[in-house]
Amino acid sequence: MKNNVSTVELKKSKGKSDGKHDLARLIPFIGLIGSIVFFSIATGGRFLQADNITMLLSQSFVLIITALGSTFIYAHGAIDVSLGSVSMLSCILACMVAQTTNNGVLSFATCLVVCVLAALLIGVIACKLNIRPFPAALSLSFICQGISGELLTTGQIIMPKAIIEAVYQPWIMIVVLVVSFVVCYILFEHTKVGHINKAMGGNETTVKLSGINTDKYKLIAYTIRGVMLAIASFFLICRVAVVNTSTSSGLHIDVMLAVVLGGMSIRGGPKSNIFAPLIGAITTYVLNNGFILMGVDAYYVQFFKGIIFLIVILLVFEKERSGPLPD
Amino acid sequence: MKKIVALILASLLMIQLCACGSPTMTGSAAPSDPAAVSSEPSGNGEVMNSDLHLGCIVFSLSDAVPVYQAKTLQAYCDMFGIKLTVVAASGAEENLEAVENLLAAGVDGIFIHTSTGVESWMPLLEERGVPIVLGNGLVTSESGLAAIENASMFLGQINYDDYAVVETLIMAAVESGATNIGFNSPSQVTPNSLGDRKRFFLEIVEKYNAENNNALTIYEGTGNATYDFAGFASSMIASHGNILDCIITVTTGDSTYQPLLLAEMEGKIDLYAATVTDMASAAFESNTLKLYCAGCEYAAAEFMIMYNYLTGNPLKTDGYITLTAAPFFIDSLENQLLLEENYYAKDAPYPKEFLLTIDSLERLEAMASAATFERIMDGTFTDI
Numbered sequence: 032m033k034n035n036v037s038t039v040e041l042k043k044s045k046g047k048s049d050g051k052h053d054l055a056r057l058i059p060f061i062g063l064i065g066s067i068v069f070f071s072i073a074t075g076g077r078f079l080q081a082d083n084i085t086m087l088l089s090q091s092f093v094l095i096i097t098a099l100g101s102t103f104i105y106a107h108g109a110i111d112v113s114l115g116s117v118s119m120l121s122c123i124l125a126c127m128v129a130q131t132t133n134n135g136v137l138s139f140a141t142c143l144v145v146c147v148l149a150a151l152l153i154g155v156i157a158c159k160l161n162i163r164p165f166p167a168a169l170s171l172s173f174i175c176q177g178i179s180g181e182l183l184t185t186g187q188i189i190m191p192k193a194i195i196e197a198v199y200q201p202w203i204m205i206v207v208l209v210v211s212f213v214v215c216y217i218l219f220e221h222t223k224v225g226h227i228n229k230a231m232g233g234n235e236t237t238v239k240l241s242g243i244n245t246d247k248y249k250l251i252a253y254t255i256r257g258v259m260l261a262i263a264s265f266f267l268i269c270r271v272a273v274v275n276t277s278t279s280s281g282l283h284i285d286v287m288l289a290v291v292l293g294g295m296s297i298r299g300g301p302k303s304n305i306f307a308p309l310i311g312a313i314t315t316y317v318l319n320n321g322f323i324l325m326g327v328d329a330y331y332v333q334f335f336k337g338i339i340f341l342i343v344i345l346l347v348f349e350k351e352r353s354g355p356l357p358d
Numbered sequence: 359m360k361k362i363v364a365l366i367l368a369s370l371l372m373i374q375l376c377a378c379g380s381p382t383m384t385g386s387a388a389p390s391d392p393a394a395v396s397s398e399p400s401g402n403g404e405v406m407n408s409d410l411h412l413g414c415i416v417f418s419l420s421d422a423v424p425v426y427q428a429k430t431l432q433a434y435c436d437m438f439g440i441k442l443t444v445v446a447a448s449g450a451e452e453n454l455e456a457v458e459n460l461l462a463a464g465v466d467g468i469f470i471h472t473s474t475g476v477e478s479w480m481p482l483l484e485e486r487g488v489p490i491v492l493g494n495g496l497v498t499s500e501s502g503l504a505a506i507e508n509a510s511m512f513l514g515q516i517n518y519d520d521y522a523v524v525e526t527l528i529m530a531a532v533e534s535g536a537t538n539i540g541f542n543s544p545s546q547v548t549p550n551s552l553g554d555r556k557r558f559f560l561e562i563v564e565k566y567n568a569e570n571n572n573a574l575t576i577y578e579g580t581g582n583a584t585y586d587f588a589g590f591a592s593s594m595i596a597s598h599g600n601i602l603d604c605i606i607t608v609t610t611g612d613s614t615y616q617p618l619l620l621a622e623m624e625g626k627i628d629l630y631a632a633t634v635t636d637m638a639s640a641a642f643e644s645n646t647l648k649l650y651c652a653g654c655e656y657a658a659a660e661f662m663i664m665y666n667y668l669t670g671n672p673l674k675t676d677g678y679i680t681l682t683a684a685p686f687f688i689d690s691l692e693n694q695l696l697l698e699e700n701y702y703a704k705d706a707p708y709p710k711e712f713l714l715t716i717d718s719l720e721r722l723e724a725m726a727s728a729a730t731f732e733r734i735m736d737g738t739f740t741d742i
Contacts, residue, residue, distance in 0.1 A: 083462050090455050189477065189501045267451065272478045273501065277449035323459040326411070329419055329428075329446040 058346050059294035063314045070321030077324055085201060089270060091316040092204055093263045097282060098289045098308030099215045100259020103252035105290055106303040107231035113168040114286060116175035118264040118279035121145035123179055125265060126188040126274050135194040142261040150257030158246040179276060187275035190268045199269040207262065219305040228252050232299025289315055292340065294347045410440040410668060413460035413468040417448045424471055430657035431469055433706035450475025461486055467664045473497045480505040480512065489513050489667055493660040513667055516659050524558040524608055527630045530648060531604050540594045541578045542587060542607035555608040591619050604628040648689045655726040658708050662716040673719050686731035701734045712740045
């Protein structure tokens, strides 16, 4: 009963947003549209060519899927630095299974088991042992790197071509992307899983005092993160064909950047929204691609990206909450 | 206030972006026929190629070696009126993305300085008919070799003779009487030049010890990152500083030669380093560094292989080009400054007229071997 009341109240409070906040939420989206228009003009239309759009989709796929899943844990204020290492380990094991069995389903299942177990491990440590998820994720990251180094005795491992050809199809990617987004959207914006994780990011103590089992919803968030990382990792191997110790190395940073660039606070909270990782991830790749199409050197690209990032932070983020209660 | 700052930044960004836009970017697609590329001699005998657009992928913009390589290639492209777009990417995913983006930008050829992910990006280049030259990194994996085996767009992979580099460092240390040697071991296991150097180091030491009654004792360590010399040296000195005769580092790590650390080594522990570019003044000032140095032939060789191909005069190679650059040691600040003056401090070490004479593999090899320390010092390194 208590849970139901709290959820209803959370939903009500979510509905009460003023025009200023709505505008702030739109800024990343406006920025993305603005970037697309700018690069389209600056590259003489080359940016909008079908080949380029398809390429952008395949480039951003892994980051979008990973960021969508990670938003559930970012919403309650957790930061997961183990994403890259867990993804690498799952890719290695999935490749090994694929080479042994030549079976794509088993290979994906391997990714799924590794990513979900790793996510749940961090979740259990964070919830049951009451340890902050950051050090737990960091430790897991080192463990995964160590195991991966031992497994990669030949330096790298290859995904069988037959599996790549069967899986890495544009239509499959589009279906997976759309289904993933719809499922995440429903879970995040229209179910207790999303509402309670967002509420925990605002003030976990209040949520606990409302009688909600916060551990349960955190573990669900970690599970979703694990499933999404598994999907992303599997498609990553199929895209790149080869796994080595640099695979997914900066994934956790990319996800963090995508979430922030999409206009969501790194501390989560009630204003978190599922569009943030989508917009942020696409913006990241639009910028990379657009600058190169313009012929801008990497030295300046870093500079420009830094400025854009700063502009988003200045325009979107307000002063962090300092009081004991959520905004 | 925040919004005003944001608006100012946004305005500045727009102005700078407009300034960065290239007037040639809306134009040409990659030429399908290399011979069709314009190479009309101008009135003064120069070859102008203003329609050419090349891409360069380096693994980092915070390390001296790739930055130097990119800048040298930029200097050569400027000399020949060729547009160059530099992209930073590391790892198989980013390399693939960089290749895809450069292809979308319509480049005519790509220089890449890492072989990671060759399995995924080489078929793409082959399909699009865009040539690539691999510098400072060899394809050594079975799957990588299969990817380049019959690829007509793979013009060549250039590397120094890594075995000779490592052997020279070890023998120099042995000749100076060193028996306890700290080894800055590259942390990565990815098959590449550094991985090879690590393997060669251990092989050479094992062979030497088998023949010399285990004369050498190696203390192996690594920094927090591949090029983290400071991290490695701090822990090495703390644990074995009292017995070490010298340290050998097969990575470059120039930017992490910290003066305080080197001062601690001064007069006690010599440093033998393999490097290709940066001259590490701090290390010389402490009289610690005995530097094995191989010159700037990478960029010149890469550029000329690509240039000759695109202008319809491809060099005949089997795809594997190992440049045997003359090794030399620089052990004083004075010599370092002279070398910089005569070779490195310029925009690019080789003048355009000289580069145009590199029209065969034999000339390419001659260029590399001609860059000896003595010839650089007296300015005759281009007399081949």
